[in-house]
Structure formats: C-alpha cells, structure tokens
Amino acid sequence: MDVNQESIRKVSVHGGHSGQFCCHAVDTLEDIVLEYIRQGFTWVGLTEHMAAKEDRHLYPEEAEAGFDAKGEQARFADYFKTAKELKAKYSNQIEILVGFETEFYLGYESYIQETISTHQPDYFIGSLHHVHDVLIDGPRDLFNQAISLSGGLPKLYIDYFDRQFELIHALSPPVVSHFDLIRLNDPNYQTQLQHPEVWKRITRNLELIAEKNLILDLNLRALKKGQPEPYISKPILEYAKKQGIAVVPGDDSHGVKDVGNYFDVAVETLLDAGFSTDWKKPA
Numbered sequence: 433m434d435v436n437q438e439s440i441r442k443v444s445v446h447g448g449h450s451g452q453f454c455c456h457a458v459d460t461l462e463d464i465v466l467e468y469i470r471q472g473f474t475w476v477g478l479t480e481h482m483a484a485k486e487d488r489h490l491y492p493e494e495a496e497a498g499f500d501a502k503g504e505q506a507r508f509a510d511y512f513k514t515a516k517e518l519k520a521k522y523s524n525q526i527e528i529l530v531g532f533e534t535e536f537y538l539g540y541e542s543y544i545q546e547t548i549s550t551h552q553p554d555y556f557i558g559s560l561h562h563v564h565d566v567l568i569d570g571p572r573d574l575f576n577q578a579i580s581l582s583g584g585l586p587k588l589y590i591d592y593f594d595r596q597f598e599l600i601h602a603l604s605p606p607v608v609s610h611f612d613l614i615r616l617n618d619p620n621y622q623t624q625l626q627h628p629e630v631w632k633r634i635t636r637n638l639e640l641i642a643e644k645n646l647i648l649d650l651n652l653r654a655l656k657k658g659q660p661e662p663y664i665s666k667p668i669l670e671y672a673k674k675q676g677i678a679v680v681p682g683d684d685s686h687g688v689k690d691v692g693n694y695f696d697v698a699v700e701t702l703l704d705a706g707f708s709t710d711w712k713k714p715a
C-alpha cells in the first residue's frame with residue numbers, strides 16, 4: 433500500500449481497560465491515557481467492562497480478588513468518576529470518550545439500560561462473551577461446555593450469532609465489538625464461518641448493523657492472543673465493506689504495554705479491504 437501511514441490519525445474505539453478497575457488488566461487508567469497521548473492518538477474510547485449484576489456473573493479473577501457484585505458496581509462507578517476527570521484533565525492533548533463494554537448474560541437488556549442511565553457514558557460497545565451464560569473466549573473446558581449446551585460446534589456459532597443479533601436489536605450499541613469472537617478457541621474457524629447456516633446469520637447481523645448505522649471495531653487483541661488475523665475475519669470484513677459499515681481500529685488495551693499495538697496492521701488490513709481511514713467516531 434502506497435499510503436503514508438504517518439498521515440493517518442491514530443484512534444482506538446475500544447481501549448483503556450486498566451488494572452485499577454479490572455482484575456485481568458494492569459496499570460492505572462491515567463498511565464494508560466498518558467501512553468495514548470505519548471503515541472499521538474487523536475482520540476480514544478475508554479471502555480471498561482461493565483459491573484456484574486449478580487455474584488454468579490463475576491469473572492473468576494474478580495471473585496478471587498474478593499469482589500462481589502455490589503463491590504464491583506461501586507468500583508465501576510469509581511471508574512466513571514476517574515475517566516471523566518481524566519477526560520477533562522487531558523482535554524487539550526487527546527479527546528477521551530468515556531464508555532463501557534457490555535456483558536450480555538440472559539436478562540441483561542434492562543440492566544444495560546439502567547447502567548446507561550446511571551452513568552451517562554459518551555457511548556458503549558456491544559460485546560458478547562457468553563453463550564448460554566458460559567464464557568466462550570476463556571478456558572477451553574468452558575468453551576467445550578458451551579459446545580455441548582448448543583449440541584455441536586456449528587450450532588454454537590449459530591447460537592452466538594443469534595444472541596448477538598438480540599443484543600444489536602435490543603440495544604443498538606454504537607460500536608459492535610469483536611464481531612467473530614466465537615472463533616477464538618476454534619483453530620478451524622474458517623470452516624465454521626462458511627457453514628451456510630452460520631454465514632446466513634453473519635450477513636443478517638451485518639445488515640442490521642448497516643441499517644442501524646453502527647460501527648464495528650477491528651479488534652487487535654486477537655493478534656495478541658495468537659490469532660492469524662484481527663477480529664473481524666477477512667470474508668466478514670469484505671461483506672461489511674459491501675454494506676457500507678464503518679470499521680475502526682480498537683486495540684482493546686488491558687495495560688500500558690498494549691496501547692497502540694498492531695495499529696499498523698489495522699490500517700493495512702482496512703486499506704487493503706477498501707475502507708476509509710477517516711475514522712468514524714461513536715456518538
């Protein structure tokens with residue numbers, strides 16, 4: 433590609449998980465913001481994971497650290513306070529959007545609505561990490577459990593994309609994140625994505641995203657986790673392009689060291705697929 437990457441504005445539509453507010457991330461939120469500034473980012477969306485509604489929805493590392501759902505909700509409120517302070521403090525150096533990332537356990541539609549009205553984020557990102565309330569991007573044994581609850585691997589993909597459709601339909605998240613996260617534990621994911629019943633759902637979800645004019649993130653954490661390509665996989669990305677959907681890089685940073693990782697890969701991938709690098713900002 434002949435485009436001068438220097439001229440392309442650096443942004444992250446999904447970033448800023450910190451050890452201060454999340455037990456599987458590291459570093460303070462301020463240090464992470466300072467790193468975005470140091471690397472010359474134009475804007476960054478801070479998108480901490482939302483707090484659990486009930487104790488049974490806690491991530492194991494949060495429970496091990498002694499959090500219950502109430503404690504996590506208090507820490508989440510503290511996150512908004514801190515993030516809004518940082519937004520004001522560094523407003524002449526970087527534009528910070530204060531957001532959050534959803535969980536989508538069964539029955540979470542109204543809880544997410546409550547979270548939005550309580551904390552008044554600048555935006556939020558719609559993510560699905562659970563199918564049948566079982567974590568699909570964690571340990572392999574949990575993934576296997578989700579497969580058996582679905583009744584097979586293709587069926588799990590179908591259930592994932594059906595549940596994602598419900599999320600998009602119910603909540604219209606301004607950004608839909610790591611669209612094909614379901615592939616993380618499946619080395620032969622290309623085969624599953626091409627399964628006619630799976631592909632039918634992928635295109636249906638993308639058409640809904642296009643109709644609602646939502647953004648997709650090109651999520652770079654996939655590369656850190658050893659995936660051969662970012663989420664979204666190339667054939668899906670090509671269909672998103674045909675639908676006119678805006679796709680924007682998201683480093684999904686979980687510490688200072690993750691900030692800006694693989695941004696060049698995102699630019700190259702998106703230019704190759706014909707996308708604009710005049711990044712759409714969520715609102």
Ligand SMILES: [Zn+2]
Nearest residue numbers: 449456481686
């Ligand atoms: Zn995380």
Ligand SMILES: [Zn+2]
Nearest residue numbers: 533559609610
């Ligand atoms: Zn996520």
